[in-house]
Amino acid sequence: MARHSGVRKRSTEARPAGKRPSAHTPRCATPESTAAQASRAPRVRGRRIAEQESKHARWVGELLSARRLPIPAEPDTARERYWKRTLPIISDLASGAAVGAHAERMRLWRIEAIVSDAQAPADVRAVFTRIVPEERFNERAFRSLSGEAVRHATLDGHEQGMQVLGLIP
Numbered sequence: 001m002a003r004h005s006g007v008r009k010r011s012t013e014a015r016p017a018g019k020r021p022s023a024h025t026p027r028c029a030t031p032e033s034t035a036a037q038a039s040r041a042p043r044v045r046g047r048r049i050a051e052q053e054s055k056h057a058r059w060v061g062e063l064l065s066a067r068r069l070p071i072p073a074e075p076d077t078a079r080e081r082y083w084k085r086t087l088p089i090i091s092d093l094a095s096g097a098a099v100g101a102h103a104e105r106m107r108l109w110r111i112e113a114i115v116s117d118a119q120a121p122a123d124v125r126a127v128f129t130r131i132v133p134e135e136r137f138n139e140r141a142f143r144s145l146s147g148e149a150v151r152h153a154t155l156d157g158h159e160q161g162m163q164v165l166g167l168i169p
């Protein structure tokens with residue numbers, strides 16, 4: 001009885017023309033699965049952004065607690081706020097992402113300024129140093145989910161919000 005050599009023999013049959021699998025496309029990929037992935041992508045990115053933002057809020061809350069500063073339980077919605085000028089603009093995914101992109105860009109400038117300020121307290125810089133890379137991801141993700149035209153269309157509300165914050169005269 002012949003023993004199995006353990007070497008798999010290659011098929012000598014010729015592969016029919018045009019049936020060669022692409023080196024760039026996974027064999028299981030179909031147009032349906034690609035479309036399904038594309039439609040899931042915004043939700044996946046949105047969930048990741050939400051998780052990161054909630055973690056940042058927790059880190060900032062811990063920083064405030066460590067410095068014995070009060071943590072507001074609820075935002076004061078009666079007073080003028082940045083978000084009062086921007087949230088009403090949102091009508092769909094693209095405009096929501098555009099509003100998010102403007103807000104994240106604005107926050108990123110402020111956070112990067114704190115992180116690079118050698119005079120800023122070490123505990124504050126440490127928290128924002130952890131936040132910066134994820135904020136960069138979030139800003140890029142919001143930008144990719146919106147588009148230049150819708151970002152331009154939402155710029156006025158963003159600038160009004162910046163005025164409320166005293167960031168532009």
Ligand SMILES: [Fe+2]
Pocket residue numbers: 053104107135138
């Ligand atoms: Fe953020």
